[in-house]
Amino acid sequence: MGEKSIQKKRYILETARKVFMDKGFKTVTMKDIVEACDISRGGLYLYFESTSQIFLEVLKLESEEADDVFSDSITEDATAADILILFLKEQKKELLRKKNTLTQAVYEFYFGNELSKKDNVLKRQFDSAVKIIEKLIEAGVDNGEFYCEDCQGTARNIMFVLEGLKISAQTIGITEATVDREILFILRSLGVEEESE
Amino acid sequence: MGEKSIQKKRYILETARKVFMDKGFKTVTMKDIVEACDISRGGLYLYFESTSQIFLEVLKLESEEADDVFSDSITEDATAADILILFLKEQKKELLRKKNTLTQAVYEFYFGNELSKKDNVLKRQFDSAVKIIEKLIEAGVDNGEFYCEDCQGTARNIMFVLEGLKISAQTIGITEATVDREILFILRSLGVEEESE
Amino acid sequence: MGEKSIQKKRYILETARKVFMDKGFKTVTMKDIVEACDISRGGLYLYFESTSQIFLEVLKLESEEADDVFSDSITEDATAADILILFLKEQKKELLRKKNTLTQAVYEFYFGNELSKKDNVLKRQFDSAVKIIEKLIEAGVDNGEFYCEDCQGTARNIMFVLEGLKISAQTIGITEATVDREILFILRSLGVEEESE
Amino acid sequence: MGEKSIQKKRYILETARKVFMDKGFKTVTMKDIVEACDISRGGLYLYFESTSQIFLEVLKLESEEADDVFSDSITEDATAADILILFLKEQKKELLRKKNTLTQAVYEFYFGNELSKKDNVLKRQFDSAVKIIEKLIEAGVDNGEFYCEDCQGTARNIMFVLEGLKISAQTIGITEATVDREILFILRSLGVEEESE
DNA sequence: CATGAATGAGAGTTCATTCAT
DNA sequence: GATGAATGAACTCTCATTCAT
Numbered sequence: 001m002g003e004k005s006i007q008k009k010r011y012i013l014e015t016a017r018k019v020f021m022d023k024g025f026k027t028v029t030m031k032d033i034v035e036a037c038d039i040s041r042g043g044l045y046l047y048f049e050s051t052s053q054i055f056l057e058v059l060k061l062e063s064e065e066a067d068d069v070f071s072d073s074i075t076e077d078a079t080a081a082d083i084l085i086l087f088l089k090e091q092k093k094e095l096l097r098k099k100n101t102l103t104q105a106v107y108e109f110y111f112g113n114e115l116s117k118k119d120n121v122l123k124r125q126f127d128s129a130v131k132i133i134e135k136l137i138e139a140g141v142d143n144g145e146f147y148c149e150d151c152q153g154t155a156r157n158i159m160f161v162l163e164g165l166k167i168s169a170q171t172i173g174i175t176e177a178t179v180d181r182e183i184l185f186i187l188r189s190l191g192v193e194e195e196s197e
Numbered sequence: 198m199g200e201k202s203i204q205k206k207r208y209i210l211e212t213a214r215k216v217f218m219d220k221g222f223k224t225v226t227m228k229d230i231v232e233a234c235d236i237s238r239g240g241l242y243l244y245f246e247s248t249s250q251i252f253l254e255v256l257k258l259e260s261e262e263a264d265d266v267f268s269d270s271i272t273e274d275a276t277a278a279d280i281l282i283l284f285l286k287e288q289k290k291e292l293l294r295k296k297n298t299l300t301q302a303v304y305e306f307y308f309g310n311e312l313s314k315k316d317n318v319l320k321r322q323f324d325s326a327v328k329i330i331e332k333l334i335e336a337g338v339d340n341g342e343f344y345c346e347d348c349q350g351t352a353r354n355i356m357f358v359l360e361g362l363k364i365s366a367q368t369i370g371i372t373e374a375t376v377d378r379e380i381l382f383i384l385r386s387l388g389v390e391e392e393s394e
Numbered sequence: 395m396g397e398k399s400i401q402k403k404r405y406i407l408e409t410a411r412k413v414f415m416d417k418g419f420k421t422v423t424m425k426d427i428v429e430a431c432d433i434s435r436g437g438l439y440l441y442f443e444s445t446s447q448i449f450l451e452v453l454k455l456e457s458e459e460a461d462d463v464f465s466d467s468i469t470e471d472a473t474a475a476d477i478l479i480l481f482l483k484e485q486k487k488e489l490l491r492k493k494n495t496l497t498q499a500v501y502e503f504y505f506g507n508e509l510s511k512k513d514n515v516l517k518r519q520f521d522s523a524v525k526i527i528e529k530l531i532e533a534g535v536d537n538g539e540f541y542c543e544d545c546q547g548t549a550r551n552i553m554f555v556l557e558g559l560k561i562s563a564q565t566i567g568i569t570e571a572t573v574d575r576e577i578l579f580i581l582r583s584l585g586v587e588e589e590s591e
Numbered sequence: 592m593g594e595k596s597i598q599k600k601r602y603i604l605e606t607a608r609k610v611f612m613d614k615g616f617k618t619v620t621m622k623d624i625v626e627a628c629d630i631s632r633g634g635l636y637l638y639f640e641s642t643s644q645i646f647l648e649v650l651k652l653e654s655e656e657a658d659d660v661f662s663d664s665i666t667e668d669a670t671a672a673d674i675l676i677l678f679l680k681e682q683k684k685e686l687l688r689k690k691n692t693l694t695q696a697v698y699e700f701y702f703g704n705e706l707s708k709k710d711n712v713l714k715r716q717f718d719s720a721v722k723i724i725e726k727l728i729e730a731g732v733d734n735g736e737f738y739c740e741d742c743q744g745t746a747r748n749i750m751f752v753l754e755g756l757k758i759s760a761q762t763i764g765i766t767e768a769t770v771d772r773e774i775l776f777i778l779r780s781l782g783v784e785e786e787s788e
Numbered sequence: 789c790a791t792g793a794a795t796g797a798g799a800g801t802t803c804a805t806t807c808a809t
Numbered sequence: 810g811a812t813g814a815a816t817g818a819a820c821t822c823t824c825a826t827t828c829a830t
Contacts, residue, residue, distance in 0.1 A: 030825060110368035123370070168357070170308055239802075437811055437813090504762035555755055558758070560758075564703075567711075634794055
C-alpha cells in the first residue's frame with residue numbers, strides 16, 4: 001500500500017470516527033461512511049470490509065493518538081494529588097461532552113460482540129487505568145497526601161464510579177454538579193479536603 | 198380490545214422481551230418480533246406500531262412486575278445492614294446474568310434517544326434507588342451498624358459503582374470475584390466488616 | 395334485507411360519497427370507507443364487495459336524488475332563455491365547487507373501466523342533456539328568443555364546452571370569470587345579448 | 592451522470608410512459624415500472640424517487656419532443672383555414688387514439704394535486720394554445736377566410752370543446768363522427784363551409 | 789486504484805379479505 | 810347480522826456487495 005493509500009485510509013478513519021460519534025455503532029452503515037467521506041461505494045471496500053473493521057481501526061488510531069491520559073498530568077514537580085485531580089478533571093470534561101464522544105459507539109460495539117472480546121481494548125484500558133491510579137494513590141499515601149487503607153480497592157472503586165458516570169451521562173444525563181459531587185466524594189474519601197475549579 | 202387481545206398483547210410483549218434480551222434494542226426489527234411471536238406480518242401492527250413503542254411497553258410491564266427491588270429484602274426484623282447486603286446481592290445476581298437481561302437494550306434505547314428523555318424511567322429508578330439507599334444508610338448509622346459521614350454521597354457512590362459494574366459486565370465482562378470485591382469495598386467503607394455468601 | 399339493513403346501506407353509501415368526493419375513486423380503499431363509516435371491517439362486506447360496486451351505487455343514488463337538472467328551472471311561465479340561463483348558472487355553481495363534487499371520482503372511475511361502459515350512466519346523462527338543450531333551443535328559436543341554424547349542433551357544442559370547463563376546473567383550475575365568459579359566449583352565439591347576475 | 596446513465600434514464604422514462612398510458616397515473620407503482628423496465632428493484636431508485644417525479648419527467652420529455660402542435664401545419668403558403676383545419680385534424684387523431692395516450696394519466700395526476708398546480712404545464716399549454724388559435728383566427732378574419740366577431744372568445748370556445756371531447760373520449764367514449772361533427776360546427780361558426788377528409 | 793451502476797435481499801407498512809365468535 | 814382479529818400479498822425503500830469500466 002502506497003503512501004497515498006495510507007493517507008486515504010487515515011482520512012476514511014477520521015471521517016468514520018465522526019460518523020460513529022454521531023450515530024453510535026450499530027446503526028452506522030457502510031453507506032453512511034461512504035457518504036461522509038464523499039468517496040465511491042466501491043472505493044470504501046478497497047480499504048475496509050465492514051463497519052466493525054472500520055470501528056476497530058478507529059479505536060486503534062484513537063488509542064495510539066491518545067497521548068496517555070496521564071501523560072499531560074505527570075509533570076516534574078506535580079504531587080500525586082495534583083495528578084489525580086487533573087486526571088479526574090480530564091475525565092469530567094470527557095464525561096460532559098455528550099456529543100463528540102465515541103462512548104456510545106464503543107458501548108454498542110462491545111455489547112454482545114463476543115468476538116470482539118478477544119482483544120478487548122476496553123478491558124485493557126480499564127485495567128491499566130486501575131493500575132496507574134493505584135500507583136498514584138500509593139505514592140500519595142507515601143508522601144502523606146492521601147489516607148487510604150486499600151489502595152487497589154479504592155482505585156477500582158474510582159474507575160467503576162467513572163464508568164457509572166460515563167454510562168449515566170449517555171443515558172439518564174448528568175449535570176456538571178453531579179460529576180463534581182462524585183469527584184469531591186472520591187477525594188474526601190482519600191482525605192483530601194480542599195478543591196479547586 | 199377484548200380479553201383475548203390483552204392476552205395476545207401480553208404474549209407479544211413477553212416474546213419481544215426475549216428478543217430484546219438477545220439482540221439489544223437498535224438492531225431489533227419488527228420482523229424479528231413477528232417471527233419470534235410466530236404471528237403474521239400485519240398482525241403485529243394491530244398491536245404496536247414500532248419497536249420503540251414495544252420496548253417502552255416491555256419496560257413498563259417490567260417495572261410493574263418488578264416488585265420493588267427492596268420489597269423482598271425488607272422483612273420485619275431485618276437490620277439495615279441485612280437489607281443493604283441483600284440488595285447488593287440481588288444486584289450482583291442481576292449483574293452476572295449476562296444474557297436474560299434487558300440491560301443492553303435499555304442502554305441502547307436511551308442512547309441518543311433525546312425524546313425518550315422526557316419520562317426517563319431510568320433516571321427515576323436511579324434517583325429513587327439513591328434515596329432508598331440513603332435512608333437505609335441513615336438508619337444503619339442511627340443504630341450503630343454503619344459509620345458514615347456523608348450518607349447521600351455514599352448512596353450516590355454506591356449507585357454509580359453499580360452502574361459502572363453493570364456497563365462493565367456488558368462490555369469488558371466482569372467476574373463474580375470482581376463484583377464481590379466491590380461490594381466488600383462498599384461495606385467496609387461503611388464500617389461493616391464481616392460478610393456472608 | 396330488512397328495513398334496518400336498508401337504512402344502514404344507505405348510510406354507508408352516503409358516507410362513502412363523501413370519501414369519494416375527498417379522494418376521487420382510484421385511491422379509495424375499503425378501509426377508508428370502513429373508517430369513515432365507523433363500522434367494522436367485516437361489516438362493510440356484508441353489504442358491498444368492492445369500491446367499484448359502492449361507487450356505482452353511490453352514482454345510482456345520486457341520479458335518483460338528482461331531481462332532474464332542469465326540473466327546478468322549468469316553471470310555468472319561464473321562457474326558453476330563462477330556463478337555459480338557469481341551467482347554465484346551475485352548471486356554473488357546480489363547476490366552481492371544487493370540493494364536494496364527485497367529478498374527479500366519476501372521471502377516475504370511468505377511465506379505462508371498460509366494463510363500466512356497459513351501462514355508462516355518464517353517457518346517458520350526456521345524451522339526454524343534449525336532447526333537452528336541443529328542445530329548449532328549438533323552443534327558443536320558435537318564439538324568437540334565440541337565433542340558431544343548427545340546434546342540435548349548438549346543443550352538443552354547449553355540452554362539450556361544459557365538459558371542457560368541468561375537466562379544466564379539476565385540473566388547470568378556472569375562475570368564475572372564465573365560466574362567465576364562456577356562458578356569455580354561448581348565449582351571444584344564440585343571439586341573446588343581455589344577461590344577469 | 593455518464594452518457595450511459597442518461598441513456599438508461601431515457602429508457603426508463605420511455606418505458607414508464609407506456610405504463611402510464613396503460614394504467615393512468617394514480618395506480619401506477621414503482622414496482623410496475625421496475626417490472627416494465629426489467630430492472631432491479633433498487634435500480635429504479637438510482638434514477639427516480641417516486642412515480643410523481645417520473646411522471647413529471649415523462650411530461651417534460653413529451654413536451655420537448657412534441658414539436659409544437661402547429662409547427663407541422665404552418666408551412667409557407669398555408670392559409671389560416673388550412674392551418675386551423677390541420678390542427679383540428681391533429682387533435683382529432685389524438686382524441687380517437689384511446690390507448691397510447693397520456694390523457695388519463697395527465698388528468699389523474701393533476702386531480703387534486705394542489706402542489707403540482709405551481710407550474711401547471713397543462714394550464715400553460717392550454718393558454719398558449721388559446722393564444723395561437725386566436726392569432727390564427729384573426730389572421731383568417733383579416734384575409735377574409737373567417738367571419739368572427741369575438742376571436743378570443745371563439746378561440747377559448749374551441750379549446751374548451753376540444754377539452755370536452757378529450758375527456759369524453761376517455762369516459763363516455765366518442766366516435767369519429769362525433770368529433771367530425773364538432774369540428775364541422777366550429778368551422779361553420781367561422782363561416783368556413785367546405786371541408787375535407 | 790477508483791468509480792458508481794446494478795442487483796437482490798430484507799425491513800417497514802398497508803390493505804383486501806376471511807372467519808371464528 | 811356484526812365484529813374485529815388475523816393473514817398474507819403487495820408495495821415502498823434502503824443497503825451491502827459486486828463488477829465492468
